[in-house]
Amino acid sequence: MATKGDIEDENGSLSDPFVDHRKREAEEHCSSGNGGSMMVYISTFIASCGSFQFGYCAMGIASIICILEWIAIYIAPLLVVTGLAVAFAIGACVSWRTLALTGTVSSILLFVGLFFIPESPRWLAMFGRQREFEAALSKLRGLGSDISTEQADIEDSLAIIRQLPKISIPDLLSGRNIRLISIAVVLMAFQQLVGINGINYYAAEIFKSAGVSPSMGSILYSSTQVVITAIGATLVDRAGRRPLLMDSVFGLFIGNLLIGSSFLLKVYIASFSIGMGTIPWVLMSELFPLNIKAIGGSLVTLINWFGSWVISYSFFYLFSWSSVAIFYLYGSMCVLALIFTIKFVPETKGRTLEEIQALMD
Template sequence: MSENKLVKDDHTLLVKTSTDDGVNQKAGKNLKNIALISTLGGLLFGVDTGVINGAIGYMATPQELNLSSSNEGLVTSGITLGAAFGAVWAGRLSDRIGRRRLLKYLSVLFFLCTLACAVAPNATLMIIFRALLGLAVGGASVIVPTYLSEISTPDIRGRLVTQNELMIVSGQLLAFIVNAILGNWFGHVSHIWRYMIGFGMIPAILLFFGMLIVPESPRWLVMANKLDDALEALKRIRPKEKDCKDEISQIQDTLNQESEIKQATFKDLTTPWIRRLVFIGIGLGVMQQFIGINIMMYYGTTILTQSGFAHNAALIANIGNGVVSVIATFIGMSIMNRVNRRSMLMSGIIGTTVSLLLIVLISAFLSDSPQLPIFVVLCTMMFLGFFQGFISPLVWLLLSEIFPQNLRGLGMGVSTFFLWFANFLVGYFFPILLNNVGMTRTFLVFVGFNILSFVFAYKCAPETRGKSLELIQMEFKYGETSGVQPEDK
């Protein structure tokens, strides 16, 4: 039964609502707001990786930073090299100081490095600051999903964690829109690329102030033996106080069980099934990047300009790529639990392969056609639809499913590092290839990578849908014909 308490203060009538049974009626809304604030880290990830798409064309000119194709690749991909290392240290650092505090520090790093990039006077400093910005990007890529999973309840955990993926592509779309507005309305302004990059400071400020009001992860607070603080944090996002106390007990039990499990180290790679599992994790991460997603995300404007668009028109057309990415992510999130993982993954790779092959054929045989730019932009949209809807969310889902608890730290750390490093290689070499062999042969190279990715997925990608984590581990350890069947789980 509700009880309304009227409190009069300086002629202002405030109504405080409580309930006899300790029900927090705003818990669901609080959880959504906290998730929205924390996923600003994902939005920053998207903005800072997507903004270079439009800015690189301006900063590469002789009047600006006068970038060679090699420096252009380093400016673009330096952020992913930094992200590879940021992803490695972020997890351990957040265990030491807390998820919330680390996200607050990362927001400061986002702001300072974005500002430094916006005012960088030469290519060398731009490359250095982009790499330092990558530390924040990599850290956010690990900590935001971790924080979301630890504040959510089991029934909404999948939806809440994948919300971060949606915020990443939304950040990239936002960057494309800002690039198009600044490029078309203020393209005559000197150093316009500095304003494009500087836009990333706005979500960094929002993340900083947001982290001042959200609670720390209850799981981390229990890890730090701050049980009263953990209870207060849970009271803000759980409807009933009794549920909060029960959840703290469950967290304590889980932590006690985890402390008894010996975590895998590099020495364990001598065990065949562990080595195979880590190899599959690395392969999935490298495959995801070599398929070519970031040639679209980083160089979409360059590709469209090469195909015949005027630069300002390419900035506008690139917004279509961002819109398709967001819609495809929505679709992928809605169907991933209804379709077998392997079928969905291989269908996506077939789609991206066909998309790139069409670009090769169109650029080779319609090079003089006025329709070439339209056909190319349609093919890039097709590529992004298949990748964002079928491949990207599935790779991250598989990585989260295939590693058993004692192998998760080693497996995810190594796989994520190689994923980001492959991202760096693609971003670095693409402009060099484009400059030396042209668009047709460059895309033909990525058609080859897609074919190899399909072979890898067909031979190595496991089917995990409908299987418990324990069954997945047993199948890797003893083989799928070991007598352990799905119905035994």
């Protein structure tokens, strides 16, 4: 991400702690009792755990409260990339330390806002807290709204869930479940292995290597992501999951080749935004039966974050090794992802959960 510090002073680059003498000095201080490097590693670990835990809990709350499926498909990805675009724009005007501190503003607002979020109606109903369940649902839908139909639907769905067998981790690896989990896990792994977060995090370095203004390039890059994500969201139900996913992966392959030869990022980010960035999450929600959604979703989310860490950690070293070969490597991952999509990923557009399960048998 381009920041003012990156542009004005190369010594302020975010990559410096990985490559210059200050890392060695920090390690020497750490061994002599200073502990500077250890504090960096610990703070990074805590921040990562916090962002994962908050994001996972927020996603869980949203999935329970939001009855309208289109919110998850259309709005959520668009808000994510819009936030990324805002961060790129702010980063072009301030130093990376100031950019990091601005994140505390949204964190504080989110923390305060959590106190005003009502308890999940489904959770209350699950534990037999009927009066609180009705009050929470009424608050969410607006006082005076008729909640009788939705209340009955929730109670019926919970009755069905109670009849389903409880699932443990070994159960995920047996029978039909292993195929469902494998599709979701592999798609999430490929979502990261095509290189998206490495390119996102080091966009400034890539633009600088290409002789382009890091600030302007990053803003145009993130703006393209917002526009194409909005277009892709409207096509998810019209074009279908498989066609968009295959087009997206093929475009990513072409984009990686173009980045490797000419640093043309627009094709890459547009291809990612139209399919690979969103559809793995949509497919995960559609493929899993009700009784494995929680534990299966946790496993798939873990794989996604682990893949993000691997790509983010390795990108700078691979880019330093070869600014061309790294994108050809990501391109080879796109080829594998395309083959996997064609051979194993089902089309779920317009199908009910029962029809999808029958398709997987």
